[in-house]
Amino acid sequence: MVVGESGLGKSTLINSLFLTDLYPERHIPDASEKIGQTVKIEASTVEIEERGVKLRLTVVDTPGFGDSISSQNCIEPIMDYIDQQYERYLQDESGLNRRHILDNRVHCCFYFVSPSGHGLKPLDIEFMRKVHHKINIVPVLGKSDMLTMTEIKKLKRKVLDQIDEAGIQIYRLPDCDDDEDEDFKQQNKQLKEAIPFAVVGSTQLIEVRGKKVRGRLYPWGVVEVENPEHCDFIKLRTMLITHMQDLQEVTHDLHYENFRAEKLAKSGKTPTGGVRASTVEKDKLLADKEVELKKMQEMLSKMQAQMQSK
Numbered sequence: 001m002v003v004g005e006s007g008l009g010k011s012t013l014i015n016s017l018f019l020t021d022l023y024p025e026r027h028i029p030d031a032s033e034k035i036g037q038t039v040k041i042e043a044s045t046v047e048i049e050e051r052g053v054k055l056r057l058t059v060v061d062t063p064g065f066g067d068s069i070s071s072q073n074c075i076e077p078i079m080d081y082i083d084q085q086y087e088r089y090l091q092d093e094s095g096l097n098r099r100h101i102l103d104n105r106v107h108c109c110f111y112f113v114s115p116s117g118h119g120l121k122p123l124d125i126e127f128m129r130k131v132h133h134k135i136n137i138v139p140v141l142g143k144s145d146m147l148t149m150t151e152i153k154k155l156k157r158k159v160l161d162q163i164d165e166a167g168i169q170i171y172r173l174p175d176c177d178d179d180e181d182e183d184f185k186q187q188n189k190q191l192k193e194a195i196p197f198a199v200v201g202s203t204q205l206i207e208v209r210g211k212k213v214r215g216r217l218y219p220w221g222v223v224e225v226e227n228p229e230h231c232d233f234i235k236l237r238t239m240l241i242t243h244m245q246d247l248q249e250v251t252h253d254l255h256y257e258n259f260r261a262e263k264l265a266k267s268g269k270t271p272t273g274g275v276r277a278s279t280v281e282k283d284k285l286l287a288d289k290e291v292e293l294k295k296m297q298e299m300l301s302k303m304q305a306q307m308q309s310k
Contacts (some may be wrong), residue, residue, distance in 0.1 A: 017236075090260055119158040119162050134167045146306075206222055
């Protein structure tokens with residue numbers, strides 16, 4: 001999921017990550033249309049490949065976030081979408097066929113921070129505070145080519161300090177095991193130090209020193225998207241691929257379990273006493289499922305017997 005105000009390069013970054021054009025016919029609203037604009041939820045399925053590893057992802061964009069004059073109601077649609085995916089997974093998990101559950105839960109949220117401000121805005125803090133217990137938040141500084149390297153370091157420090165002061169839990173990369181490869185340990189250390197990732201997106205190919213690179217052309221030179229000395233684009237893509245398994249595990253073991261426990265606690269209360277339901281109801285559900293399974297087995301046995309008799 002990508003969230004952030006318009007004009008921070010969210011769509012361009014997504015197109016750069018997946019080397020595709022996800023939004024060929026997107027309408028950009030003018031100032032008058034933004035007055036009453038609401039947040040939309042747009043999901044697209046894409047593939048990303050790094051060093052032979054293919055990853056199929058569903059990208060959820062949130063156009064309209066923070067664009068209207070009043071931003072009070074722009075967080076709820078996103079929270080509702082996250083909860084809907086958890087609810088759908090919970091229903092599938094509670095069904096009889098649990099082998100092929102389609103997992104559409106939000107495992108990672110790239111939250112875009114404006115490079116032109118002095119750190120996080122009140123809306124940034126409010127959004128992250130409301131959803132940090134539901135999803136893995138990865139803060140991203142959009143359009144970082146607007147800043148010098150010194151300004152980027154200063155802004156990164158400011159954003160992290162504000163996140164800590166607000167008590168917001170962002171996604172923290174796991175520590176490496178002692179038996180891990182030294183190169184992987186070094187890579188993991190660099191990824192940790194790069195948060196929040198300062199990125200630049202572009203799908204335009206520019207010739208630099210006889211080589212075609214993706215970048216942005218300015219009068220003073222070229223900003224190369226995939227040059228680690230210019231921005232953290234490569235680090236962000238590497239983090240997404242190498243830590244996707246961990247993102248999924250944190251989502252399932254922490255955020256989804258919190259949602260599931262809260263949901264079961266609400267459904268397990270009686271209207272009067274507020275006491276959790278007894279195991280009798282659970283036993284009844286299990287018994288009903290067993291009866292259903294027995295019926296299915298009996299039907300199969302009859303069909304097999306009829307086939308054998310023929």
